Amino acid sequence: MDVLVPFAATEPKTRLAGVLRPDERAAFARAMLEDVCGTVAEAGGSPTVLSTADLDCEWPVVVDDRLLTPAVNDRLDPPVAVVMADLALSTPAALSRLFGADGDVVIAPGLGGGTNALVVRHPDFSTDYHGVSVADHRRIAEAIGATVTEIDSFRLSVDIDEPEDLVELALHGDGPAAAWLEDAPVGVGTDATGGRATVTRG
Ligand SMILES: Nc1nc2c(ncn2[C@@H]2O[C@H](COP(=O)(O)OP(=O)(O)OP(=O)(O)O)[C@@H](O)[C@H]2O)c(=O)[nH]1
Numbered sequence: 001m002d003v004l005v006p007f008a009a010t011e012p013k014t015r016l017a018g019v020l021r022p023d024e025r026a027a028f029a030r031a032m033l034e035d036v037c038g039t040v041a042e043a044g045g046s047p048t049v050l051s052t053a054d055l056d057c058e059w060p061v062v063v064d065d066r067l068l069t070p071a072v073n074d075r076l077d078p079p080v081a082v083v084m085a086d087l088a089l090s091t092p093a094a095l096s097r098l099f100g101a102d103g104d105v106v107i108a109p110g111l112g113g114g115t116n117a118l119v120v121r122h123p124d125f126s127t128d129y130h131g132v133s134v135a136d137h138r139r140i141a142e143a144i145g146a147t148v149t150e151i152d153s154f155r156l157s158v159d160i161d162e163p164e165d166l167v168e169l170a171l172h173g174d175g176p177a178a179a180w181l182e183d184a185p186v187g188v189g190t191d192a193t194g195g196r197a198t199v200t201r202g
């Protein structure tokens with residue numbers, strides 16, 4: 001299956017600014033991109049990076065500097081999948097399940113309302129990313145009479161957006177992005193109250 005992997009090449013991962021410097025965020029975003037593309041290929045997909053700027057990368061790259069939604073919609077030629085470049089916990093098994101699921105539209109929801117991965121088999125479907133896009137994508141599918149399958153997957157639900165997502169990567173990741181994080185100047189732990197683990201710098 002053809003798989004688009006959208007990638008914001010300039011100033012990526014701004015929501016991690018509290019724990020990672022700009023150069024670190026750029027390196028981390030690249031590590032996640034390589035990780036996700038490799039996992040897509042292991043799952044039997046053919047990744048194409050849909051990047052906002054030119055990129056030196058071992059996978060095919062197409063450059064489109066428009067916003068995410070129009071850039072993806074212009075290339076939504078079914079059957080096609082869209083897998084976000086920040087799914088650093090994804091595994092070949094999880095992506096195989098996504099690619100192999102029946103349905104005109106297959107959605108892997110993200111924590112907080114996003115759409116972390118999609119398979120599109122219906123010619124009239126289009127994406128509408130940002131905001132609560134999982135709800136928008138359900139609505140768009142319903143409006144065109146497309147069947148929807150949702151994938152219940154911890155590994156596809158965690159996209160690395162906020163510092164707390166790094167906790168999940170540190171605890172459950174085993175690819176290049178997790179290796180990058182292990183060497184990064186951040187640590188995972190709990191405070192004196194013993195509540196949820198958090199990430200701190202230094
Ligand atoms: N091609 C393309 N990819 C994008 C664009 N915006 C985000 N992405 C990618 O889409 C996926 C989801 O992005 P977000 O998590 O919403 O944004 P982000 O830029 O990674 O992070 P923030 O700066 O913290 O919002 C990631 O793989 C991004 O690299 C865009 O405008 N164009």
Ligand SMILES: C[C@H](OP(=O)(O)O)C(=O)O
Pocket residue numbers: 068110112113114115116128129130131132133134159161
């Ligand atoms: C692009 C956006 O990603 P998030 O901001 O949820 O990571 C979405 O899935 O709609």
